[in-house]
Amino acid sequence: MKERWSTPLIALHWLSAALLVGLVVVGFVMVDLPADTALRRGLGRAHSLTGVALGLLTLVRLVVRLRGPSPAPLPLAPLHRRGASFIQGLLYVGLFGMAATGVATAYRSNWHGYLEGAEPSPVFDGLRSRQVHEGLVAGLLVLVGAHVIGALVQQLRKGGTLRRIWPSLDASRLPPAVQPKEQVK
Numbered sequence: 001m002k003e004r005w006s007t008p009l010i011a012l013h014w015l016s017a018a019l020l021v022g023l024v025v026v027g028f029v030m031v032d033l034p035a036d037t038a039l040r041r042g043l044g045r046a047h048s049l050t051g052v053a054l055g056l057l058t059l060v061r062l063v064v065r066l067r068g069p070s071p072a073p074l075p076l077a078p079l080h081r082r083g084a085s086f087i088q089g090l091l092y093v094g095l096f097g098m099a100a101t102g103v104a105t106a107y108r109s110n111w112h113g114y115l116e117g118a119e120p121s122p123v124f125d126g127l128r129s130r131q132v133h134e135g136l137v138a139g140l141l142v143l144v145g146a147h148v149i150g151a152l153v154q155q156l157r158k159g160g161t162l163r164r165i166w167p168s169l170d171a172s173r174l175p176p177a178v179q180p181k182e183q184v185k
């Protein structure tokens with residue numbers, strides 16, 4: 001069994017992480033800008049298109065993940081393993097939820113000329129999908145935090161996590177997982 005995820009999955013993982021950070025930062029910045037300014041409209045368009053792209057990338061990633069081979073399982077306590085899988089599942093749900101509520105918000109507002117930049121800023125206030133979109137961000141950030149902390153804890157305690165997902169061509173220099181029989185009792 002291989003030690004690392006496939007190159008396409010590693011690329012999709014880090015590209016998704018970068019897009020997510022960008023979307024969250026731009027999302028919070030744009031809603032604080034005065035309405036009907038060119039900058040807010042421009043950021044809104046970039047945010048919407050990037051959000052759709054991330055939703056599609058997540059779909060591709062899920063298909064590649066389910067159809068492709070997985071690396072050898074890491075030595076994990078059963079509770080950690082179950083928790084990590086649960087959080088990864090919820091991350092997919094959260095990302096699809098963000099993309100779906102973003103598209104619903106855009107669709108239900110006067111968004112049609114918005115992407116072309118011809119119309120005044122769309123009105124989102126009071127849209128339920130807009131409120132859910134905002135609420136989901138908090139949940140998604142908590143999940144990302146738990147995902148990162150869980151991975152770092154595994155890396156520090158038994159190693160092997162970063163070696164599977166790190167984009168470096170020379171990831172083999174990262175320490176391998178300590179197998180149970182090698183662990184100091």
Ligand code: HEM
Pocket residue numbers: 020023024025027028030031044047048049050051052054055095098099100101102103105106124130133134137
């Ligand atoms: C997939 C990941 C996405 C993330 C992480 C994300 C993140 C965010 C954040 C952080 C905000 C600001 C929330 C607030 O404090 O009010 C926001 C607002 C918004 N997002 Fe997204 N978003 C995503 C996808 C999308 C998509 C696909 C669309 C549309 C096609 C979209 C459209 C919007 C709109 C219309 C707003 C409100 C803008 C305003 O009130 O001026 N988002 N998003």
